[in-house]
Each structure stands twice: as C-alpha cells, then as structure tokens.
Amino acid sequence: NAGVTQTPKFQVLKTGQSMTLQCAQDMNHNSMYWYRQDPGMGLRLIYYSASEGTTDKGEVPNGYNVSRLNKREFSLRLESAAPSQTSVYFCASSDRFNYGYTFGSGTRLTVV
Amino acid sequence: KQEVTQIPAALSVPEGENLVLNCSFTDSAIYNLQWFRQDPGKGLTSLLLIQSSQREQTSGRLNASLDKSSGRSTLYIAASQPGDSATYLCADGNDYKLSFGAGTTVTVRA
Numbered sequence: 001n002a003g004v005t006q007t008p009k010f011q012v013l014k015t016g017q018s019m020t021l022q023c024a025q026d027m028n029h030n031s032m033y034w035y036r037q038d039p040g041m042g043l044r045l046i047y048y049s050a051s052e053g054t055t056d057k058g059e060v061p062n063g064y065n066v067s068r069l070n071k072r073e074f075s076l077r078l079e080s081a082a083p084s085q086t087s088v089y090f091c092a093s094s095d096r097f098n099y100g101y102t103f104g105s106g107t108r109l110t111v112v
Numbered sequence: 113k114q115e116v117t118q119i120p121a122a123l124s125v126p127e128g129e130n131l132v133l134n135c136s137f138t139d140s141a142i143y144n145l146q147w148f149r150q151d152p153g154k155g156l157t158s159l160l161l162i163q164s165s166q167r168e169q170t171s172g173r174l175n176a177s178l179d180k181s182s183g184r185s186t187l188y189i190a191a192s193q194p195g196d197s198a199t200y201l202c203a204d205g206n207d208y209k210l211s212f213g214a215g216t217t218v219t220v221r222a
Contacts, residue, residue, distance in 0.1 A: 042213050042214040043156075059209070099205070104155050106153075
C-alpha cells in the first residue's frame with residue numbers, strides 16, 4: 001500500500017542510548033517532516049526537508065539530528081536519549097511544501 | 113508565534129446529532145487550514161484542506177469553514193455515527209510548517 005512507513009513502531013531506550021528512527025515514503029513526495037506528539041500539546045515540528053538534499057530545524061530540534069538519505073527516506077537520530085524525549089514520533093510527507101500531508105502510523109518511544 | 117486552540121478538549125454526543133468542532137488561530141497570515149482525524153494509537157488522516165483564499169470545503173458529511181479575519185475555522189460533521197469517534201486536530205499552514213491544536217476528542221454514543 002502506498003504511504004509513509006515508519007520503523008520501529010515501539011522502542012524503549014535507556015537514558016544516554018542512541019537510536020535512529022526510519023521513515024520511507026513511496027508517493028514520490030518532495031517534502032518530508034518529523035513531528036513529535038505529547039499529551040495535551042498537539043504535534044510539534046522537529047525537523048523538515050523541503051526537498052531532497054535540504055534539511056532545516058523546526059520548533060523543537062534540540063537533541064535530534066536528521067538525514068535525508070534520498071527522495072524516499074528521511075531518518076531521525078537521537079544521539080543521547082533523555083526522558084524528556086519520551087513521545088510519539090510521526091513522520092509525514094507532502095507533494096508540495098506544506099500542502100496535502102500523509103502521515104505514518106508513528107513510533108512510540110519511551111526513555112527510562 | 114502562531115498558536116492554535118481547540119475548545120472543547122472532549123465532546124460526547126448521541127448518534128445522529130450534528131457535530132461542531134472549533135479551531136482558533138492567532139495569526140491570520142496563513143497559507144491554509146487543515147483538519148485531520150486521529151484514531152487511538154494511529155497516525156493522522158487528512159480530512160479537509162482550505163486554502164487561505166477559500167471560505168469552505170466539503171467532503172461528504174464533513175464541511176469546514178474558514179474565517180481569517182476572526183481567526184477561526186469550524187468543522188461540521190452531519191448526522192454523527194459511532195465510527196466518527198476519534199480525535200480531530202486542526203492545523204494552520206504558515207511559512208514552512210503546520211501549527212497544530214491539541215485536538216478535540218469526540219465520542220459518539222450509539
């Protein structure tokens with residue numbers, strides 16, 4: 001099925017560990033995004049890639065890095081996980097920048 | 113900084129009643145206003161997108177309006193069904209990102 005695929009779906013990390021969240025889309029979209037969702041706060045943008053080869057910071061980039069590996073894939077890396085990074089992470093893509101989003105099903109991350 | 117507010121946070125209605133969900137935003141210089149649906153433990157599904165030059169969009173039982181001058185958007189769901197139970201989020205497209213409200217969780221009682 002066409003869409004946005006995120007892996008893993010669930011992850012538990014210890015404080016200080018690192019990990020990479022993977023995201024791939026098969027809709028030939030140009031723009032990709034990483035959001036985090038916390039209870040009562042809506043979604044907040046971490047990083048985005050308006051087009052292949054570019055990445056920019058969003059609202060809450062501290063503690064994260066991203067890589068736009070190619071047009072299909074956009075990964076999010078936590079170098080040294082902290083409990084404050086416990087959240088649900090969503091990857092999204094759009095054909096035109098900031099227009100017509102498709103979201104993945106999310107990664108539930110717990111940092112203990 | 114753009115702020116998006118959705119009130120109420122939760123809503124419970126009997127089946128068949130029309131739903132009215134409210135969204136307000138602080139900066140009227142938006143590109144578009146988008147409504148999403150989120151089921152528990154799932155991602156977001158796009159419902160409607162209203163361009164800044166438009167006043168409303170319709171899809172089936174859903175109708176969304178946009179009033180930039182007052183900083184408000186409203187999502188109407190006609191003749192609600194138990195399958196409409198979900199969290200509904202609005203987001204305004206401004207500059208390079210979407211600014212999301214915290215959502216309204218809707219329960220439609222059979």
